[in-house]
Amino acid sequence: MSAKNAFYAQSGGVTSVINASACGVIETARQHPDKIANVYAGRNGIIGALTEELIDTSQESDEAIAALKHTPSGAFGSCRFKLKSLEDNKREYERLIEIFKAHNIGYFFYNGGGDSADTCFKVSQLSEKMGFPVQAIHIPKTVDNDLPITDNCPGFGSVAKYIAVSTLEASYDVRSMAKTSTKIFVIEVMGRHAGWIAAAGALVEDYGIPVVTLFPEVEFDQEKFLAAVDAKVKEHGYCTIVVSEGAHWPDGTFLAEQGTRDSFGHAQLGGAAPVVANMIKDALGYKFHWAVADYLQRAARHLASGSDVEQAYALGKAGVEKALEGKNSIMPTVVRESSSPYKWSIGEAPLSEVANVEKMMPMEYISEDGFGITDGCKEYLYPLIKGESYPPYDDNGMPDYVTLKLAGVERKLEDFEL
Amino acid sequence: MSAKNAFYAQSGGVTSVINASACGVIETARQHPDKIANVYAGRNGIIGALTEELIDTSQESDEAIAALKHTPSGAFGSCRFKLKSLEDNKREYERLIEIFKAHNIGYFFYNGGGDSADTCFKVSQLSEKMGFPVQAIHIPKTVDNDLPITDNCPGFGSVAKYIAVSTLEASYDVRSMAKTSTKIFVIEVMGRHAGWIAAAGALVEDYGIPVVTLFPEVEFDQEKFLAAVDAKVKEHGYCTIVVSEGAHWPDGTFLAEQGTRDSFGHAQLGGAAPVVANMIKDALGYKFHWAVADYLQRAARHLASGSDVEQAYALGKAGVEKALEGKNSIMPTVVRESSSPYKWSIGEAPLSEVANVEKMMPMEYISEDGFGITDGCKEYLYPLIKGESYPPYDDNGMPDYVTLKLAGVERKLEDFEL
Structure with missing residues (x-):
């Protein structure tokens, strides 16, 4: 199998650690040049795929990619843009597949919350049908902590x-x-x-x-x-x-x-x-x-949780590794092994079980009077805020956050109206 | 000269480093038991002196006092209570002197902004007149950065x-x-x-x-x-x-x-x-x-400036050292030696020149269009935010801030109506 390119996009509201997932994806991909030739990122998220504004991450130095791990926000740009249902707007999905085809993209890493899990699931289904199968992996991200199956969500x-x-x-x-x-x-x-x-x-x-x-x-x-x-x-x-x-x-x-x-x-x-x-x-x-x-x-990357940064990176890395194992239409998850001492591992969930399922906070986490939280809730929360992961600071006393070059990939297709 | 007690109080809006000044005062005083027997702190600031609610800091361990350096807020309580002018309310000043007399207090360290500098100045004048001279030292503190003479104000x-x-x-x-x-x-x-x-x-x-x-x-x-x-x-x-x-x-x-x-x-x-x-x-x-x-x-002590923490501590320490040198009615100051590289030393200002003088931001620090700052302003600001000084964190992932015991000193005087 000759190397294919990967496409990575950030979706929805950004967080202080979504770039740590991007770092995990790109660093891991760079370790497998025989299988992943290049990682293209969507400029401003999935919109960048639809409009064929791809960012060539190979133009970014190893240092710049490493710095993503301590840089908040979405380094490639994100968007609040939900693809409509397949029935309502098949052309958007077909456009995605065309873009993937034109740029020899065999892996789709979509980093976001519930909506992007749904899109990711549909892309994997449709690409199969259209005869250009793409391995679609969803990397979880959301400050709302509302994705199912995973113990918690990076961010x-x-x-x-x-x-x-x-x-x-x-x-x-x-x-x-x-x-x-x-x-x-x-x-x-x-x-x-x-x-x-x-x-x-x-x-x-x-x-x-x-x-x-x-x-x-x-x-x-x-x-x-x-x-x-x-x-x-x-x-x-x-x-x-x-x-x-x-x-x-x-x-x-x-x-x-x-x-x-x-x-x-x-x-x-x-x-x-x-x-x-x-x-x-x-x-x-x-x-x-x-x-x-x-x-x-x-x-607030300056006060990120150590657990969170580590998991955000690990889920990005696991996404690539699972893709290389041939997995498709899945989301790597955090599995809690124990709360005290805190132990976790990486699991996976089929996107069919993630898409359109919202996890609510259990009512038993709220105290009886409705104004506080229970011990069970505390036991759940503390491990997630455990540890500090400080960014480096420059001589001025400001954090050393990276701004990428974001060089574009040459376009190959016609314009597309959003 | 036999050892006298010191009185320390926090005044006005608290900051993330005012306790670092308290730490500097108490740790330095503890090094001179021959001259300073004990440091009493005002519960809720100067009000604690007026109502004779003194806190016995000798009941706090060395570890607890050291932890003040990384604990935000006012550990002894602060207040927004401005003593009226000597003419309007001499009884408050006289009460202070009585309290100092009753508790053998020879040093008054008042940690605050413009109002407390003024009070400190008046106490030093009046105590002299009343035949119970107290060495009154003002330790600067204010997020407003509006005290004169000192290059900048801790906080x-x-x-x-x-x-x-x-x-x-x-x-x-x-x-x-x-x-x-x-x-x-x-x-x-x-x-x-x-x-x-x-x-x-x-x-x-x-x-x-x-x-x-x-x-x-x-x-x-x-x-x-x-x-x-x-x-x-x-x-x-x-x-x-x-x-x-x-x-x-x-x-x-x-x-x-x-x-x-x-x-x-x-x-x-x-x-x-x-x-x-x-x-x-x-x-x-x-x-x-x-x-x-x-x-x-x-x-936000979690993101304190390294320069600021160091200066807050140093000014508390210098206050005690200057008192021990016999100084009275002064405020230790930060003197900027150079901006790049940043070098500063401790100076002092007579309270007569500090009280009731407000330092404004120079208009030449604001850019011509009124919406930004000039290079001169940046040169002034960067050294003040330079360096990080993180608090320790506990196993839960929360900062290890100290809450003191705040044991009271036995009262010796009648009640006083505020």
């Missing part, structure tokens, strides 16, 4: 670590000042549908911090919430609130959508944190501060 | 590093996604009166990021601002905006106060970041994300 552990540490630090700050100043600190975290990230904030309870957490899984009960906060302030002098962006009222309205309007009367989505903070101020009178971490949390 | 360098790194990371994130998604990222930073922290965010320009910065020093010009943002997006595909909480309209109204009202019609102070983001969306149509770092920035 999540680092966000969890960032939120747990930041919540602890800010809580220490409030504790210092509570006697005469701020008594309430509200931090808003990502997770529109699942409370995984909020749960990481709730870990600070183990470190002596009075914390009330608002999960998307639990309908917001204002009276109960205010009572819980007030009780903590009365006991400890202060209270930290972790609110998921997905926290919502019983009718499904997000807390962030509380009818806030600017001076022109335009509805303004101002974040859940200020809404919750003002609610406490109005009802209980406590002075507050609030933070919205937003992209800071998923980009 | 600022670490916030600057956090904001510079976080802005870079989030900008990389946006750059990855801009093709099909978010094109605008707005980060709001502290600094109601001075743009020092915003200037640190502007450093990312050196790292290839298109950034527009809004300083409190420059009146907001909406038209010019939108044009600057639009030009960056057209050239680079995305734009990062760093907005100081103190950014304001020509009439002095903060951007954060743009008449935002909740569903009940209450005015809501929602942060400058969402106001700026929505303004861009309304005028230019670009998809945005925004973050408000709030306390995360000043509590």
Whole structure:
């Protein structure tokens, strides 16, 4: 079998470790030049394949590729672009196969969440049918931690670590000042549908911090919430609130959508944190501060979890190795062997069982009152935030993140309208 | 001279390195038991002196005191409590002296910003007059970087590093996604009166990021601002905006106060970041994300600046050493010997020249268009964010921050009404 090229693309919201997976893919591919001639990357994700904007990763030095392991964001560009169903838009899938054919691509590594697993699955099916079989491997990535079968998803552990540490630090700050100043600190975290990230904030309870957490899984009960906060302030002098962006009222309205309007009367989505903070101020009178971490949390490579970086790299590497073993239509997974001591290995899942399946946070991970997490949840979370993996810093004191050359591959096909 | 006790208190908003100064004070005092019998700390700052709630630091182990160097927040509690002028409230100053007398306190180390420098100055004057002379030394601390004479203030360098790194990371994130998604990222930073922290965010320009910065020093010009943002997006595909909480309209109204009202019609102070983001969306149509770092920035010991930690410790140590040399009514300072390579030494300033003097950011540090910083500013800033100084982490993956025992000293005086 003569060497074929590989195609790699990043999909959806980026993370602080998706480039570590890219590093795992490219470094491993470079060790097998007899089987993988070159890795082409999609410029801005799968769109780069459809428009034939391929990046020639062979133009990047070994040092630059190695530096991906400590560089946050998506080095090749990513996109929020879901291919429609095969029935609705077969031409997109056919275009992909044409591109693969034109560029002698035999391996498709798609690095993303649920949507990309689905695309990856369809590509493997269709390419077979169209007589140009491509080995399609999905490399998991999502801060939402919602892919099935795998114990956890690369990207999540680092966000969890960032939120747990930041919540602890800010809580220490409030504790210092509570006697005469701020008594309430509200931090808003990502997770529109699942409370995984909020749960990481709730870990600070183990470190002596009075914390009330608002999960998307639990309908917001204002009276109960205010009572819980007030009780903590009365006991400890202060209270930290972790609110998921997905926290919502019983009718499904997000807390962030509380009818806030600017001076022109335009509805303004101002974040859940200020809404919750003002609610406490109005009802209980406590002075507050609030933070919205937003992209800071998923980009914070400076505080990545050691476990997460290692797994992100290992899953990229495993993707290539499994492809070289002849595997197709699968996703390498993290298998938890034990939590304490933390041991994990690499497994695999068929994409037919991954595509269109969303893993929710188990309700037994949320404490009975709905405002905290259980021991089972803590046992699950701690290993994922374990270990530090710092980037190098330059002489200025700034992290030494790499920006790639991103040289294009010569085009061979006609233009394609997206 | 027989040994006297020392009194140490933390004042105002805490930082990620104020405890490093406390560590410098206490460790140095412990090396001189012949002169300093014990260090008493004020519980919740100067209030703890007035109410005679003194903390006996001799009850804390050497290990616990050493751990202060890597623990953010104010370990003894701080307060926002400004003593009134001598004329308006002499009884507070007299009470302080009584407390010092009752507990044989001959040294007063006050760790804070402008207000505490003023208090420290008055205590040294009054104690002399009252016949119980106390050596009053002010240890500088403020993320606002607004104390005079000293080259910089401990606390600022670490916030600057956090904001510079976080802005870079989030900008990389946006750059990855801009093709099909978010094109605008707005980060709001502290600094109601001075743009020092915003200037640190502007450093990312050196790292290839298109950034527009809004300083409190420059009146907001909406038209010019939108044009600057639009030009960056057209050239680079995305734009990062760093907005100081103190950014304001020509009439002095903060951007954060743009008449935002909740569903009940209450005015809501929602942060400058969402106001700026929505303004861009309304005028230019670009998809945005925004973050408000709030306390995360000043509590982020996990990403402290090496220079800052070292200086915070050194200034605490120097405070004690200068007291032992017989100095009074002074503040140890950082003297910059050279920027490149960075060299600094410890100097001192008389409190008469520190009290009630606010150092502003020089206007020549802001670029001509008002949206960026000059080379001179960069030369000033980089040394302050240089070096990393990581805390240790526990087996869970959480930082090993210390919580002290905070044992009280037996009271000797009557109650005092604040």
